Amino acid sequence: MGGAASKFDAAETADPPSFSERSSGRSNSPEHSMSGRFNAGNPTSMTTSLHEASRRFQAITVTSNDGKITISHKPMSASKSPVKQPFQSASNRAKTMMGEKLNLSASLLKNIPTGGHGQDHKISPDGSREYGGSNGSNGSDRAESPSAAKDGFNAEVTAVPGKFLFVGLSNSGKTTLIELMSTSRKFQVHETPSKGIERNIDFMLPGEHEKVHDPISVMMSTEMKKSPSRKFVVNKTKGRKLFGDEDAGEGGEEKKEDTDIDTGKLDKVDKVDDEEGENHQQEQQEDDTNAEELEDAEERKSSPTLLSTPPPVSRALSTVASAFVLPLPPPSTCTTTHQCVIRGHAFTALDTPGRPAFRHTWYENLSAVCCIIMVVDCSDWSSLILAAEQVRRLSGKEGGFKVDKDKQLAIDRLPVLVLGNKKDLARKTEGIYDERKLAEVLQMDKWLRNEHGRMWTVRVVSAMDMEGVADSLLWGIEERWKVSKGAS
Numbered sequence: 199m200g201g202a203a204s205k206f207d208a209a210e211t212a213d214p215p216s217f218s219e220r221s222s223g224r225s226n227s228p229e230h231s232m233s234g235r236f237n238a239g240n241p242t243s244m245t246t247s248l249h250e251a252s253r254r255f256q257a258i259t260v261t262s263n264d265g266k267i268t269i270s271h272k273p274m275s276a277s278k279s280p281v282k283q284p285f286q287s288a289s290n291r292a293k294t295m296m297g298e299k300l301n302l303s304a305s306l307l308k309n310i311p312t313g314g315h316g317q318d319h320k321i322s323p324d325g326s327r328e329y330g331g332s333n334g335s336n337g338s339d340r341a342e343s344p345s346a347a348k349d350g351f352n353a354e355v356t357a358v359p360g361k362f363l364f365v366g367l368s369n370s371g372k373t374t375l376i377e378l379m380s381t382s383r384k385f386q387v388h389e390t391p392s393k394g395i396e397r398n399i400d401f402m403l404p405g406e407h408e409k410v411h412d413p414i415s416v417m418m419s420t421e422m423k424k425s426p427s428r429k430f431v432v433n434k435t436k437g438r439k440l441f442g443d444e445d446a447g448e449g450g451e452e453k454k455e456d457t458d459i460d461t462g463k464l465d466k467v468d469k470v471d472d473e474e475g476e477n478h479q480q481e482q483q484e485d486d487t488n489a490e491e492l493e494d495a496e497e498r499k500s501s502p503t504l505l506s507t508p509p510p511v512s513r514a515l516s517t518v519a520s521a522f523v524l525p526l527p528p529p530s531t532c533t534t535t536h537q538c539v540i541r542g543h544a545f546t547a548l549d550t551p552g553r554p555a556f557r558h559t560w561y562e563n564l565s566a567v568c569c570i571i572m573v574v575d576c577s578d579w580s581s582l583i584l585a586a587e588q589v590r591r592l593s594g595k596e597g598g599f600k601v602d603k604d605k606q607l608a609i610d611r612l613p614v615l616v617l618g619n620k621k622d623l624a625r626k627t628e629g630i631y632d633e634r635k636l637a638e639v640l641q642m643d644k645w646l647r648n649e650h651g652r653m654w655t656v657r658v659v660s661a662m663d664m665e666g667v668a669d670s671l672l673w674g675i676e677e678r679w680k681v682s683k684g685a686s
């Protein structure tokens with residue numbers, strides 16, 4: 199107990215503010231937790247408010263009150279762009295939790311992903327954004343201060359102390375998941391009107407959504423409804439995944455006439471496919487062309503890509519994106535830290551590499567985290583067998599990884615959330631998308647049940663469309679608070 203208690207300070211043991219009550223009579227057994235769910239209230243409008251705030255306000259003050267952070271804003275002048283600063287550091291968050299006032303730049307909020315899509319801003323002739331009119335109202339349960347009418351509104355985000363350790367075999371989708379939740383994941387959109395003046399617009403991805411429907415398409419179709427004749431250049435500034443497979447549902451026929459650059463590139467890909475296997479010489483040419491394509495793809499990663507313009511654009515964008523998102527991302531080789539937000543809860547995620555040579559990083563971080571999130575690829579049986587082995591090692595039982603004895607107790611109490619990722623694929627590959635079955639295959643109960651009452655759960659999710667991700671992460675956040683309370 200003592201070891202665990204020292205791991206969390208008083209501020210960390212405060213009640214999590216915005217969880218709804220769990221269903222009554224829920225036991226502590228892992229089996230129960232596997233099927234247990236809870237509702238996370240309705241924070242959508244709050245986080246959307248954050249997004250709205252980020253677009254309208256520059257000076258942001260953060261104060262804390264019982265674990266809730268209140269963020270107030272001063273209006274930003276239309277001519278000034280927000281000062282770039284990194285996301286609030288861990289030590290600042292800790293100070294915030296202790297009630298200190300902090301001044302943060304607009305980028306804190308600017309970088310919090312939400313579902314807002316710039317419905318209420320317009321682009322001035324010189325390319326800067328104009329903010330005005332409403333205070334971004336889009337929900338009656340938004341937190342508002344008395345000064346809301348004058349300064350806009352206050353919004354709240356809960357900082358979750360401690361770090362969440364993401365582990366799993368290579369290619370399980372850890373990085374994809376984290377990037378989708380990450381506050382620094384941002385796309386820059388250069389608007390290129392036919393008259394030739396380039397304008398820059400920054401847009402956020404809606405990481406708060408349960409299901410992300412090709413977010414850029416949604417955003418761009420919103421923009422294009424306002425002015426159908428514009429052209430856009432999308433530059434992926436961070437993050438690997440651009441689009442989901444699904445159409446954003448805007449409907450209608452895809453127009454071809456404005457897809458000039460992209461259509462050319464896609465035609466090239468198609469042409470290469472057609473030539474495949476015809477004869478040796480052709481194959482050689484094909485290889486060359488493929489090599490060029492790969493180089494092109496690399497270049498496209500760093501250079502702006504002209505996308506089609508006519509609304510509805512979702513289908514055209516998805517088609518173009520599917521050509522660009524190939525090839526596979528390189529595997530990670532070191533642990534990286536990310537600030538993430540899920541339904542108004544800001545937390546730090548440690549993304550560890552999954553390749554065998556780098557798995558020692560999991561164990562190096564174990565004693566410094568408050569929750570373990572193991573991501574497995576539930577669409578791939580063979581990887582699940584290997585993942586089961588990693589569950590055993592994580593448990594520390596029967597030849598598991600050795601850590602200091604005094605740290606072992608805290609580790610034994612860490613909640614373990616297993617995310618069976620790639621549910622979308624599992625349906626097609628006859629993988630496992632039944633949570634109980636997945637728990638059995640991974641032998642969760644055998645390895646993770648211990649005398650310290652460690653909580654664990656198995657959830658099947660899809661990082662690609664964010665299905666189930668928010669609920670699952672909130673389980674981890676809630677268990678994290680329970681562990682810290684128990685330790686105090």
Ligand SMILES: Nc1nc2c(ncn2[C@@H]2O[C@H](COP(=O)(O)OP(=O)(O)OP(=O)(O)O)[C@@H](O)[C@H]2O)c(=O)[nH]1
Nearest residue numbers: 368369370371372373374529530552620660661662
């Ligand atoms: N179909 C599908 N593919 C996914 C999903 N999540 C991730 N992927 C893909 O899986 C591949 C690997 O994802 P990463 O996030 O790089 O995997 P990782 O676990 O971080 O791998 P390492 O960095 O090597 O440890 C990428 O091509 C992703 O696009 C998902 O939910 N569905």
